[in-house]
Amino acid sequence: MTQEQFFSSALIYLAAAVISVPLAKKFGLSAVLGYLVAGMVIGPFGLRAIGQEGESVMHFAEFGVVMMLFLIGLELQPSMLWRMRGKILGLGGVQVIVTTAVITGIAMACGLVWQMALAIGMALSLSSTAIVMQSLQEKGLSKTSGGRSAFSVLLFQDIAVIPILAVYPMLATISPSSAGNDHGGEGSAFQQWIAHQPSWVLTLLVLAAVVLIILASRLLLRPVLRTVAATGVREVFVALALLIVIGIASIMMQLGVSAALGTFIAGVVLADSEYRHELESDIEPFKGLLLGVFFIAVGAAIDFSLIKSMPLTVAAIVLGLIFIKAAIIFTIGGVAKLGSDQRVLFSLSLAQGSEFAFVLFGFALSEGILPAETTQLLIASVAISMALTPLIMMVEEKVLRPKLGTREVDDKQADEIDEQSPFILAGVGRFGNFVARMLRAQGYPLTVIDSDSEHVEFLRKLGIETFYGDASRLDLLESAGAAEAKTIMIAIDDEEKILHIIELCRKHFPQLKIMARALSRTHEYELIQLGVDFVIHQHSGSATAMAEAALKCLGQRANQAHRAACYFTKHDKIVTQQAAEIHRDQGQYISLIREKISELEGFNLQDANSHKSAIEKAWASERLRKAAEKKQNIQAGESS
Amino acid sequence: MLKTLLIFAHPALHKSQANKLLLNYLPKDENLIFHDLYEAYPDHIIHPQLEQKKVEQVDRIIFQFPLYWYSTPALIKEWFDIVLEYGWAYGHHADALVGKYAQIITTTGSPASSYTPEGQVQHTMEEILLPLERTFKLCGMIYQAPLIIHDALQLDKNNCKSCMEHYIKTLTDTPS
Numbered sequence: 001m002t003q004e005q006f007f008s009s010a011l012i013y014l015a016a017a018v019i020s021v022p023l024a025k026k027f028g029l030s031a032v033l034g035y036l037v038a039g040m041v042i043g044p045f046g047l048r049a050i051g052q053e054g055e056s057v058m059h060f061a062e063f064g065v066v067m068m069l070f071l072i073g074l075e076l077q078p079s080m081l082w083r084m085r086g087k088i089l090g091l092g093g094v095q096v097i098v099t100t101a102v103i104t105g106i107a108m109a110c111g112l113v114w115q116m117a118l119a120i121g122m123a124l125s126l127s128s129t130a131i132v133m134q135s136l137q138e139k140g141l142s143k144t145s146g147g148r149s150a151f152s153v154l155l156f157q158d159i160a161v162i163p164i165l166a167v168y169p170m171l172a173t174i175s176p177s178s179a180g181n182d183h184g185g186e187g188s189a190f191q192q193w194i195a196h197q198p199s200w201v202l203t204l205l206v207l208a209a210v211v212l213i214i215l216a217s218r219l220l221l222r223p224v225l226r227t228v229a230a231t232g233v234r235e236v237f238v239a240l241a242l243l244i245v246i247g248i249a250s251i252m253m254q255l256g257v258s259a260a261l262g263t264f265i266a267g268v269v270l271a272d273s274e275y276r277h278e279l280e281s282d283i284e285p286f287k288g289l290l291l292g293v294f295f296i297a298v299g300a301a302i303d304f305s306l307i308k309s310m311p312l313t314v315a316a317i318v319l320g321l322i323f324i325k326a327a328i329i330f331t332i333g334g335v336a337k338l339g340s341d342q343r344v345l346f347s348l349s350l351a352q353g354s355e356f357a358f359v360l361f362g363f364a365l366s367e368g369i370l371p372a373e374t375t376q377l378l379i380a381s382v383a384i385s386m387a388l389t390p391l392i393m394m395v396e397e398k399v400l401r402p403k404l405g406t407r408e409v410d411d412k413q414a415d416e417i418d419e420q421s422p423f424i425l426a427g428v429g430r431f432g433n434f435v436a437r438m439l440r441a442q443g444y445p446l447t448v449i450d451s452d453s454e455h456v457e458f459l460r461k462l463g464i465e466t467f468y469g470d471a472s473r474l475d476l477l478e479s480a481g482a483a484e485a486k487t488i489m490i491a492i493d494d495e496e497k498i499l500h501i502i503e504l505c506r507k508h509f510p511q512l513k514i515m516a517r518a519l520s521r522t523h524e525y526e527l528i529q530l531g532v533d534f535v536i537h538q539h540s541g542s543a544t545a546m547a548e549a550a551l552k553c554l555g556q557r558a559n560q561a562h563r564a565a566c567y568f569t570k571h572d573k574i575v576t577q578q579a580a581e582i583h584r585d586q587g588q589y590i591s592l593i594r595e596k597i598s599e600l601e602g603f604n605l606q607d608a609n610s611h612k613s614a615i616e617k618a619w620a621s622e623r624l625r626k627a628a629e630k631k632q633n634i635q636a637g638e639s640s
Numbered sequence: 641m642l643k644t645l646l647i648f649a650h651p652a653l654h655k656s657q658a659n660k661l662l663l664n665y666l667p668k669d670e671n672l673i674f675h676d677l678y679e680a681y682p683d684h685i686i687h688p689q690l691e692q693k694k695v696e697q698v699d700r701i702i703f704q705f706p707l708y709w710y711s712t713p714a715l716i717k718e719w720f721d722i723v724l725e726y727g728w729a730y731g732h733h734a735d736a737l738v739g740k741y742a743q744i745i746t747t748t749g750s751p752a753s754s755y756t757p758e759g760q761v762q763h764t765m766e767e768i769l770l771p772l773e774r775t776f777k778l779c780g781m782i783y784q785a786p787l788i789i790h791d792a793l794q795l796d797k798n799n800c801k802s803c804m805e806h807y808i809k810t811l812t813d814t815p816s
Contacts (some may be wrong), residue, residue, distance in 0.1 A: 437751055562682030619652035619708075625793040628749065 009057070012049045016042050032134050033390035035292050039299020040387075050300055058297035062355060064247050064290030065130045067283055069158070069260040072133065072151070074276050075269020081268055091149055091332055092156020095350075099125035099328050106320070109296035115171040119369045120378065122164045123361060124321060126354035128258070131389050136349060139397065146342030149333065150349050158261055161356050162206070165363065172368045174235055179508050213248055213262055217269035223276045229453040229468055241282040274456045277467045278450070279510050298355070302383045306376060317381040322388065326351035341401055348396045352389045353382025391399060421445035424485045426471035426501060427492035431517060431538060432522045435489055445451055447480045451492075472497045474504050482509045490516040495523045502530060521576075528580035537576075544569055571600060641671040642741070642814050645698040649716045656740040656793030658747045659706060665804045667812055673698065677715050684718055692736065699773040700741035701781075702811065704770075706792065707748045710761075710768050720775060729779045732788040738780035741815050744769060745807065747792035755790070784815055 016038040024034025037618065042049040050057070076084075104121030108114055132150055136142040142151065163377050197205075245263050270276060305464035307314045326347045333343035361379050364370040370378075423439060423446045425432055438447055449471045450456050459466045469476040471492065482488065488505055490498050498516055505512045513535040518524035527535040544565045551561035575596045582588040646666075650659050666674060675694065681687075695701060705712050723729070728736045746769075754760040755768070765788050766773075776783045787810045789795065789803050 557679060558682040559651055559678040560654060619655055624749065626659065628793050 009050065012042055013057070013293050015298055016049075016296055017289075022294070030138055030390040031292075032131055032133055032138070033387075033394075035295030036299040036387045036390070039296035040302055040304075042296070043300030043302070045302070045304035046300075051339055056168060058294060058301065058358070061290050061294035061297055063249070063259075063285050064294050065261045065355065066263050066286035067245055067290060067538075068133060069414055070245050070263035070267040070281060071153070071283055071287060073264040073269075074280050076268050076454060079269045080270055087149060087152040087336075091336060092153045092160075093151050094332055094335075095329060096160050098332075099325060102324055102328065103321075106324070106444050113173055115173045116370055116374070119168060119360075119364050121416065122167070122376075123357045123364070123378070124325075124353055124382070126161070126356050126360075127154060127325070127350040128354045128386050128389070129158060130294060130354055130355055131352065131386050131507045131585050132349050135393050136562075137388055139393070141345060144342060144345070145338055146333075146345035146349070149336065149338060149342070149346045153329070153350060155264070156257060157354065157356070158258055158264070161258055161360075162261075164360065166202075166327050166368060168360070168363055169367055171364075174368045176372065202255075205255050208254050209251060209257065209262065210265055213251070213265050214269050217266045221266075221270065222275075224278075225273070226453055229275065229278070237278065238282045241279050242286065244279075245283065272521050274460055274466055274468045277447075277479045278469040280479040281469070281473070284475065284479065294355070298383055298386055301358075301379070302387065303376060303380045306380050307384075310377075313377065314381055314384070317389070317495060318384045319354065321381060321385050322351045322392070344396060344400050348400075349389070351392065352385040353584075355386075357382045362424055393481065421447050421481070422486040423447065424449065424471075424477070424480050424488045424503045426450075426488065426490045428455070429491065429493065430462065430493035432489070435491060447485070448477065449480055449544055472500045472504070475510060477501075477504060477509070482512060487510075487513040489517060490514070493519070495519050498523075499526070499530075502532060522583065524576060525580040525583045528577060540569065540572070568600070571596075582629060641691075641814055642671055642700050643671045643673075643698045644702060644811065645673045645675060645694055646704060646811065647675050647677055647704045647716070647719070649703070649713045649719075650687065651678050651713050651715070653678070656706070658789060658795040660702070661795060661800070662745075662747075662789075662804070662807050665808055667808055669812070672811060677719060678713075680776070681715065684715060686715075686719055686722045688722050688725060690726075691719065692728060695723070695740075696736060698740070699805035700743065700815070702743045702745060704745040706782075707746045707768075712772070724775070724779060730811045740781050741784055742776035742781040743784040743810065744772060745789075745810060746786060747789045747795075749793050750791065752788075752790040783813070 017035065020034040020038035020041075021031045022034075024031060024037070040046055044050065071310035093101055100118070100121040102121075103124050104114070104117045107120050112120070120596045132154060133142065136147045136150065141147045225237075227238065228237050244266065248262045248266050249259035252259045261359055270279065283622050313343070328346035330343055333346045338346060358379060361370065361375045361382075365372060365375045416556050421444065423444060425436055425439075425448045426447050428436055428448050428450045432448070432450075436448055439446055448459075448466045449469050450459070450466055451468070451470045453468050456468045457464045467480065469480075471477065471480075478487075482505065488501070488509075490501055492498060492501075498519075502516065505514055513533045516527050516532050518527050518537045521537070524535055547568075548565040551564060552558055556564075575593075578596075579589060579592055582592060648659075648663075650656055653660060666672075671734065673694070703712070703716060705716055711717070724737075727734050747754070750760065750766075755763065755765045757763070761768075769786060772785050787806055789807075795803065
């Protein structure tokens, strides 16, 4: 592609995305659907703004799927993945085997030889990771039990592609098509060598690669991430994040293994690292954009002339595919004891063809497994089924779910649904440290963010889960879970940044309660005027504690000193609230402060026994005694 | 001397007459543990296990306090609420306090004559201290007659020698 071509392509794709997604959102449709429709409109069968190069764009944009798996991996702690192993193998394995068997059977019933039927069955048993995960995330359903089950199945399918590719060449019944693509043909010397190895060598190589990725992520990546983070140059960190994903993807591709699987594993390994949120927010926009382009390319690939020439056949394949897959997965969901609403979500979300099907059918064509017309028909059907998914999920959301009600709450899977902590703590210095420790001691998990990479490293050595990053960045707040959290506590050392975070939270996460530590009096006034839910001056607590201790040194009773400190704190809070209103007016401010100071002196902490003391009239034995004396004198006078 | 825990509660000792004076006569004895409640818990957050351990080590608990509103100062009520836990102080198999002695030393602001059915208060001190007596008895403790120092506001002026003697005797005598 020349530079000019590149720019014109970029122009078309970006413009299509910018126009179609907001339009789709405006009509209450999902962004995925917006992209797909945009693809159809600009594609070779629409405005012809893009031609056949759409296919190569699609291959390029498939990298978005790789990035997505990396991000999904980052969200999954290894322990959680281990807990999901039953689901992945059980749900995924049963789904792939049963769906393959049923579709193969149907294809044979339609008169195809078993080899062709099996190839079609295997390819169609897979579902679209890109569309399903993106749609689930968009609707916030990825952490429900239905969403988790769908993810487990998709993960198994991603792995299943490897053996399917290995089995395919054995199914060839016709002479290889000359129009086939380059699978197994060209490639590096290494790939050539790989292609001629027996399967046990390949298996060993794949295992070795996986172990290598795990070890490298654990031992090598963490120190590298720390070093780069310490430079404080943001774009280098972004570059490193991209390097990790692309590096792992290319290793896996050299081995002929799913790149998505490799990055997924790396993501899982890095899931408990302090850089998780930073990596997430750096990769996220790339992934989003690439997936968008990918969906546009899928839309553009739908061959409308083929559909026009045999509309009934295409309709039958598409509807049959969706119905069979949904029915099988619905049954599996029942065996897995999902609630009825989750079962519907689980089955309808996975009822489409996969982007892997494009690859597999292309391969089948080149290997001489399937004839060209069948391949084209199937590719078109898969693309349509993918394009229909957002619509089906919309029906699920708007029509079916309200009828079924939300049963998820009773499903006893709360640990899986709600793993977000209710608190985000920005800044764990000397102050935030106390906040974190106390809330943890009460058993509340915290998402802690700090921008000092060495400090973060130190805290993690102490066993405190901490993430590296600048909390005044919207994307970081987002990936730290600000949209789901209940409270953000801001304890960083920068007045401007604190105000900026408050502004961001107000605008983007209006549900968040905001607590902030003020760094100075004026800062405190500003925060109060902004209506922040809880404001405390950074030194108020420790200062009164010291004053209280000093009073005890002078011989005051602990009880007396403590009450004095409490009264003072309360008084100060009221003064601060009042002063916040008028602090910009110098004259008013000074007269208020003077008035309040004399009020405080009226508290007369020294001479608490005096009735002039405003705070300690209780237990006023002095006055009581005088009164008693008087009474006794009267009584004495009476009796005498 | 019987191992004794003296739980003392006065929210404003700095204003006190009688109790301050009494404390001057506190016998120095390793078997007498003095526990100043308002000094230990200025924030009123009583630590139940710590208190229970203190109680478990002694054979007798004496509560000393000024009588406020015909009752104890607030922190002693809090002490009962927090420390006398079910399963420890009372209830099934609870025997932490069983057989221990319990006694009250209290000061009042009126002369003894007020605490009679005919007097200003219209009730006797026994009646007024009944809730405490019941509390101790429910925990299986042996309740002993209280030491009541009446007219405490005038203590320093009156002849208080006998008061002090009673006070020391109460603290040091082994109950029969």
